[in-house]
Amino acid sequence: xxxLVSRIACxxxxxxxxxxxxxxxxxxxxxxxxxxxxxxxxQRGEPEAAAEEFLRLAAIPAxxxxxxxxxxxxxxxxxGRAVEAQRLLEGAEVPETEPDWSGWRTVLLARVALMxxxxxRALTLLQSVPTGLVSASIERQAHHERAxxxxxxxxxxxxxxxxxxxxAFLSEQEALDENARAIWAAVNQLDAAVLxxxxxxxxxDLRGWVDLALIGRxxxxxxxxxxxxxxGWQGRYPSHPAGSSVLPTLAARPPATGLGxxxxxxxxxxxxxxxxxxxxxxxxxIAAWYExxxxxxxxxxxxxxxxxxxxxxxxxQAVDEGADFIxxxxxxxxxxxxxxxxxxxxxxxxxxxxxxxxxVAAGAPEAGGAGPGPAPAIYQFALSPEDEARQIxxxxxxxxxxxxxxxxxxxxxxxRVVGAFKRHWEALGGRISAHxxxxxxxxxxxxxxxxxxxxxxxxxxxxGGAPGNPGAGIDFVFMVATPLEGRQIHPQLAEAAxxxxxxxxxHVYSGSRAxxxxxxxxxxMFPDMPWILTPERVSMRPVIARHFAQTLREQSRLLAFGVDxxxxxxxxxxxxxxxxxxxxxxxxxxxxxxxxxxxxxxVWGRFSAGVPVLLEP
Numbered sequence: 031x032x033x034l035v036s037r038i039a040c041x042x043x044x045x046x047x048x049x050x051x052x053x054x055x056x057x058x059x060x061x062x063x064x065x066x067x068x069x070x071x072x073q074r075g076e077p078e079a080a081a082e083e084f085l086r087l088a089a090i091p092a093x094x095x096x097x098x099x100x101x102x103x104x105x106x107x108x109x110g111r112a113v114e115a116q117r118l119l120e121g122a123e124v125p126e127t128e129p130d131w132s133g134w135r136t137v138l139l140a141r142v143a144l145m146x147x148x149x150x151r152a153l154t155l156l157q158s159v160p161t162g163l164v165s166a167s168i169e170r171q172a173h174h175e176r177a178x179x180x181x182x183x184x185x186x187x188x189x190x191x192x193x194x195x196x197x198a199f200l201s202e203q204e205a206l207d208e209n210a211r212a213i214w215a216a217v218n219q220l221d222a223a224v225l226x227x228x229x230x231x232x233x234x235d236l237r238g239w240v241d242l243a244l245i246g247r248x249x250x251x252x253x254x255x256x257x258x259x260x261x262g263w264q265g266r267y268p269s270h271p272a273g274s275s276v277l278p279t280l281a282a283r284p285p286a287t288g289l290g291x292x293x294x295x296x297x298x299x300x301x302x303x304x305x306x307x308x309x310x311x312x313x314x315x316i317a318a319w320y321e322x323x324x325x326x327x328x329x330x331x332x333x334x335x336x337x338x339x340x341x342x343x344x345x346x347q348a349v350d351e352g353a354d355f356i357x358x359x360x361x362x363x364x365x366x367x368x369x370x371x372x373x374x375x376x377x378x379x380x381x382x383x384x385x386x387x388x389x390v391a392a393g394a395p396e397a398g399g400a401g402p403g404p405a406p407a408i409y410q411f412a413l414s415p416e417d418e419a420r421q422i423x424x425x426x427x428x429x430x431x432x433x434x435x436x437x438x439x440x441x442x443x444x445x446r447v448v449g450a451f452k453r454h455w456e457a458l459g460g461r462i463s464a465h466x467x468x469x470x471x472x473x474x475x476x477x478x479x480x481x482x483x484x485x486x487x488x489x490x491x492x493x494g495g496a497p498g499n500p501g502a503g504i505d506f507v508f509m510v511a512t513p514l515e516g517r518q519i520h521p522q523l524a525e526a527a528x529x530x531x532x533x534x535x536x537h538v539y540s541g542s543r544a545x546x547x548x549x550x551x552x553x554x555m556f557p558d559m560p561w562i563l564t565p566e567r568v569s570m571r572p573v574i575a576r577h578f579a580q581t582l583r584e585q586s587r588l589l590a591f592g593v594d595x596x597x598x599x600x601x602x603x604x605x606x607x608x609x610x611x612x613x614x615x616x617x618x619x620x621x622x623x624x625x626x627x628x629x630x631x632x633v634w635g636r637f638s639a640g641v642p643v644l645l646e647p
Contacts, residue, residue: 068084068101078109084101085099099118103122107141111430112142119138130164130168133164136156144178144182145429147429147645152176170196170199173193177193186216187216194234194236206271214275218247225247226244235270238263238266239272242277245259293329293331293353294331294353294356296331296334297360298334298381300333302337306585310581310584310585310588311591313581314574316331316592317570317593336358337364341359356374356376357378357379357381358380358381359380362382365380365382374407378409383627406626409626409628411595413591416449418632420454421632422535425634430505431460432459433461434455434461435465436510437519439467439510440467440468440469444467448465448508475515479519480526482527506531507523507530507531509534509538513538517547536556536632538551538554539551539637541587546640551640552640553638559587561593562642563633564644605628
């Protein structure tokens with residue numbers, strides 16, 4: 031298939047980059063009072079308590095007290111408290127005669143900028159670190175944070191270059207291996223077409239990394255051809271660091287080949303209640319199949335009009351007619367009907383997800399850990415609102431939020447989304463200060479908004495709250511709403527509660543630009559698929575716009591869902607062998623969990639002048 035992947039930065043990649051070995055700092059040489067208590071608190075995973083101890087030491091008059099201030103700021107960063115860290119760093123007066131401490135202060139400010147999703151500011155700050163005038167430790171840290179900043183901006187090659195520079199300062203094998211994984215993640219952040227275009231102009235280790243990434247992401251006639259390509263790479267780069275760190279893992283997983291399923295049975299409810307959704311999925315699936323015919327001209331797709339009442343008979347018919355892979359069904363009762371059969375004769379990718387309890391009751395195995403293992407009875411892939419809610423909770427937590435207000439529509443759908451958010455948010459340690467629902471049918475949003483603000487104890491129109499106000503600790507609002515609902519709720523929230531950050535699900539954006547109407551959503555943040563937020567990076571989209579224009583206008587997300595459903599037919603084996611790496615699809619970065627469910631990591635946007643603008647991860 032021609033390049034379908036979008037360049038996105040997911041939370042998983044950010045975590046991989048942050049996980050590099052601990053960063054050493056200038057040695058403390060300050061006041062006589064010991065800092066051992068603070069260090070032990072850091073080691074025990076109590077950074078907030080450590081920050082308080084460092085601040086106590088910083089308050090003791092001494093020329094070097096700024097050192098403890100910087101350590102306190104670092105502890106606040108570890109605790110996820112960016113505001114406190116930034117305040118300390120901006121107030122710290124480091125002597126010009128201390129380039130290491132000054133450089134470390136700049137590195138910490140860059141880390142704060144990355145916590146605030148401002149990769150551009152982090153890069154600007156790091157330009158001031160005087161290379162050659164600071165210790166090797168500080169120089170290494172500067173390379174490491176520049177790499178994180180470039181990755182946050184989607185500039186994978188620059189990130190890889192910085193990690194390659196960082197490797198020169200590493201000696202321990204564990205640190206070198208971690209750095210190699212970060213380089214691999216950075217180059218794989220980019221679309222294969224971009225890597226191919228850049229390869230000719232590269233040299234040194236970076237050329238080897240990109241060359242290997244292209245081999246790993248190419249389609250091969252068979253495993254032997256894949257192995258010959260890897261051997262050729264090893265011959266071209268005999269002493270490359272990827273040879274010991276990445277190559278063995280890549281060689282162990284099945285390649286994407288053109289010798290996958292020869293005949294796919296696509297089971298969709300093309301008549302009845304879900305016909306429109308099914309046809310949109312079918313359009314995406316067939317478009318992707320047609321685009322892929324150059325890589326596998328013999329593969330056939332046969333579509334069956336399947337629902338809960340006939341799915342078992344049509345499943346058997348498809349297999350009897352030669353299908354060696356089934357995609358579908360779409361309806362949850364139809365999936366449960368297949369699960370009751372236990373094992374299935376061919377790999378099957380359902381286009382919905384049922385909850386764990388229902389799956390076990392229907393005969394599916396219970397969820398296990400991620401990683402290679404036996405194939406599940408059925409794979410499950412869905413555009414799940416619960417998954418979005420969990421990612422919103424994680425994003426808000428990483429942004430330093432703690433106390434939330436929640437507003438959502440009445441009814442089963444709103445209850446599902448809020449329930450998923452609440453479970454994940456509270457598991458992270460967050461709190462919900464108030465939760466109110468609104469009746470969509472009557473469009474009475476004002477009552478719910480004012481009840482929400484009153485229940486939180488927040489004073490009206492006081493951004494950030496005020497001393498003595500019991501609602502002053504509210505950090506953000508989680509809003510579940512359609513575009514029409516959000517355009518009315520958001521201004522009312524701003525008027526009643528001040529300028530609180532608002533996180534919403536993708537349902538707040540129609541998927542089509544309507545700048546004038548969506549100006550009332552300015553500032554609202556939401557996760558969505560690359561297909562929607564970065565359409566210019568999806569190579570297939572212009573082709574689909576020509577041939578499926580109406581579907582693209584009316585059911586764009588479901589059309590993209592069909593595209594990724596087709597791509598997963600060839601990718602499932604690789605995802606099962608290497609679940610961490612994932613596949614960058616048009617609906618998100620796709621990974622396979624231990625229960626056979628496809629998990630999606632989304633990209634983020636924020637409304638500005640009525641238009642969604644891509645946010646950094």
